[in-house]
Amino acid sequence: MVQFEAGVRKTPSEESPENLKTQPTSSAASTKTLRQFVRSLAFANAAERIAAIAYYVNKIEGKPSFSPMEMDGWFTMCGFQMPSQMSVALYDTKRKYGYAENIGRAMWRISNQGENLIIAKIEDSSGE
Numbered sequence: 001m002v003q004f005e006a007g008v009r010k011t012p013s014e015e016s017p018e019n020l021k022t023q024p025t026s027s028a029a030s031t032k033t034l035r036q037f038v039r040s041l042a043f044a045n046a047a048e049r050i051a052a053i054a055y056y057v058n059k060i061e062g063k064p065s066f067s068p069m070e071m072d073g074w075f076t077m078c079g080f081q082m083p084s085q086m087s088v089a090l091y092d093t094k095r096k097y098g099y100a101e102n103i104g105r106a107m108w109r110i111s112n113q114g115e116n117l118i119i120a121k122i123e124d125s126s127g128e
Contacts, residue, residue: 035078041121046083048117050090051099054110055118065109
């Protein structure tokens with residue numbers, strides 16, 4: 001159920017205290033742009049970069065899924081070196097590392113394993 005108040009759209013998840021666990025794990029992360037957030041973490045490969053972008057988009061922007069085309073644009077926005085084919089890079093992220101899940105034709109989301117990786121990287125970067 002969506003409620004409208006003076007031109008502001010509110011969903012029950014925004015008002016419900018039970019859904020506070022979906023809020024960002026780091027308050028500092030919510031004040032950063034996508035580029036600042038992913039640049040603040042250290043990555044070993046493209047799969048970790050994909051997981052970090054997917055984490056930000058899911059937890060901070062509230063977008064549960066994304067397409068390879070959207071991820072392609074976010075890579076460019078962050079200034080990362082582009083994989084030759086983003087759809088293949090996403091499939092490899094799923095198959096080799098388990099950081100992403102395919103939820104439909106050309107639709108992806110971050111997996112629990114990918115979320116745990118990024119949470120650990122956030123904690124490591126804030127602990128230094």
